[in-house]
Amino acid sequence: MNESQPTPNAAITYGAYLKVDDLLSLQQPRSAGPEHDEMLFIVIHQVYELWFKELLHELDRVAALLTADDSVRAQHTLKRILTILKVLVAQLDILETMTPMEFLSFRSRLEAASGFQSDQFRQIEFTLGLKSTPAVERFPEGTRARLALQRRFTAPTVWDAFMHYLSREGYAVPHEHLARDVTIPIEPHAEVQAILTTVYRRDAKNAELCERLVDLDEGFQEWRYRHVKMVERTIGGKRGTGGSSGAEYLRSTVGRNLFPDLWEIRAGL
Ligand code: HEM
Numbered sequence: 001m002n003e004s005q006p007t008p009n010a011a012i013t014y015g016a017y018l019k020v021d022d023l024l025s026l027q028q029p030r031s032a033g034p035e036h037d038e039m040l041f042i043v044i045h046q047v048y049e050l051w052f053k054e055l056l057h058e059l060d061r062v063a064a065l066l067t068a069d070d071s072v073r074a075q076h077t078l079k080r081i082l083t084i085l086k087v088l089v090a091q092l093d094i095l096e097t098m099t100p101m102e103f104l105s106f107r108s109r110l111e112a113a114s115g116f117q118s119d120q121f122r123q124i125e126f127t128l129g130l131k132s133t134p135a136v137e138r139f140p141e142g143t144r145a146r147l148a149l150q151r152r153f154t155a156p157t158v159w160d161a162f163m164h165y166l167s168r169e170g171y172a173v174p175h176e177h178l179a180r181d182v183t184i185p186i187e188p189h190a191e192v193q194a195i196l197t198t199v200y201r202r203d204a205k206n207a208e209l210c211e212r213l214v215d216l217d218e219g220f221q222e223w224r225y226r227h228v229k230m231v232e233r234t235i236g237g238k239r240g241t242g243g244s245s246g247a248e249y250l251r252s253t254v255g256r257n258l259f260p261d262l263w264e265i266r267a268g269l
Contacts, residue, residue: 052120114242119145
């Protein structure tokens with residue numbers, strides 16, 4: 001047999017490539033009936049998890065492209081991320097067609113399950129600099145979620161990749177920022193702000209990159225804001241299924257900037 005000939009194989013089909021049978025078997029309502037709206041609730045959350053997977057894939061790409069000094073493609077990837085974030089925010093409109101009574105028809109069947117336990121959401125936060133030890137320890141040792149969170153906890157953030165990139169672009173980013181402990185929150189720093197101010201005044205290419213990072217920061221906060229408004233209209237002041245105070249807790253997470261230096265400099269530009 002000629003070794004260069006491809007082995008005869010059943011033609012790949014749409015269903016086989018995308019594992020459609022598997023995918024369609026994953027929506028399993030828990031309510032009796034089941035309640036009509038539980039299907040929407042499950043599908044929306046599963047779609048979010050798929051987009052979270054894609055966002056992580058793209059965020060890793062941004063960091064890799066910055067590390068390779070390819071700012072053009074890093075910006076291109078950031079634009080894709082922002083477009084996905086817009087879809088994530090828009091999807092909340094669909095869930096808001098579910099009334100409080102419709103949600104109550106199956107809410108008790110969620111027991112203690114909550115988006116609060118989404119490890120991929122925490123992975124995104126970690127990649128953007130919001131790291132937390134309890135978020136790692138919430139998952140049992142050796143699980144996919146825990147291993148992924150452990151890896152991202154000690155990995156540099158997108159901001160760190162950006163600081164290193166700026167340093168290689170010739171900006172005097174102080175060593176302490178380049179060698180910072182990447183497991184702690186990103187704090188605002190006057191030296192970094194002075195550098196970013198120069199970028200905005202004299203370096204159009206990198207100022208554009210900064211603007212895309214601000215878009216990312218704002219886009220992520222927009223999701224938080226819309227999620228808490230949806231929670232308020234659906235469950236009001238009730239506690240969350242995940243055990244938090246609910247909307248009150250969520251409100252405390254809105255308005256927290258990911259990249260504080262990029263916001264600080266605006267007043268002085
Ligand atoms: C009727 C719809 C929803 C309600 C009532 C709701 C309610 C809540 C509440 C009360 C919390 C606070 C934690 C807790 O105690 O449970 C929370 C957190 C969260 N939810 Fe939702 N949620 C809804 C839909 C969604 C959807 C579609 C997603 C998409 C994945 C999502 C993702 C999250 C995430 C990631 C958190 C953690 C936020 C943080 O800690 O900053 N939620 N949700």
